[in-house]
Amino acid sequence: MSIPPTRWYRSLASAGLLEPSVHGPARYWLKVEGSFTRAIQRECHDTFHVEVRYEGFAQPTREEARRLKIPLRQKAWIREVRLCGDGQPWVLARTIIPLSCLSGRNRVLRNLGSKPLGAYLFSSPHWRRGPLETGICQPKAPGQPRLARRSAFHDGNHSLLVGEYLLPTLYR
Ligand SMILES: C=C(O[C@@H]1C=C(C(=O)O)C=C[C@H]1O)C(=O)O
Structure with missing residues (x-):
């Protein structure tokens, strides 16, 4: 299950002008504050786990590089996971960690x-979350996410970007 191309909007309201379904059952998940991992864990009856799909140095998309203000051809540490509740995938998450973020105390980000x-970012006093964006996906296959959320996290002048793509099983 892969991540489809996605258009990002500064607010839920502006995304809603094009895609009214952001105001449907997914709305809670598009807006929930604090750690998304924690919010998902609260919803599980039984088990929660993170399944790593990819972790390594790779090329961010042009849009991601621009959003992070890093050189277009510079590789970054990219992590793609599935957040699974009660044995089912509920969310796909894609995180772009620029090279400048991987030194010093943040070296651990390569060994998650x-x-x-989320447990790391929210337990550290250094990281602050920026504003939430709303994403409208263009699914290419049945079962792919249609809606997403994204935000940058900042530690001083270092930033990383976390996108969370909601699978329909989460909110239907
Ligand atoms: C940013 C958070 O981290 C979550 C955990 C992720 C991971 O382990 O790669 C990725 C995205 C998030 O859903 C959060 O919990 O808010």
Whole structure:
């Protein structure tokens, strides 16, 4: 299950002008504050786990590079996971971590494995979340996400970008 091309909007309201379904059952998940991992864990009856689909140095998309203000050809540490509740994938998450973010105390970001990134970001006093964007996906196959959310996290002048793509199983 891969991440489809996505258009990003500064607010839920502006995305809603094109895609009224943002105001449907997914709305809660598009807006929920604090750690998304925690919010998902609260919804599980039984188990929660993070399944790593990809972790390594790769090329961000042009749009991601522009959003992070990094050189267009510079590779970054990219992490793609599935957040699974009660054995089902509920969310696909894609995180872009620029090279400048991987030194010093943040070296651990390369060694997360199945530990949720949110647990690290929200337990550290250094990271602050920027505003939430709303994403409208262009699914290419049945079952792919249609709606997403994204925000940058900042540690001083270092930033990383976390996109969370909601699978219909989460909100239907
Ligand atoms: C940013 C958070 O981290 C979550 C955990 C992720 C991971 O482990 O890669 C990715 C995206 C988020 O859904 C959060 O919990 O808010």
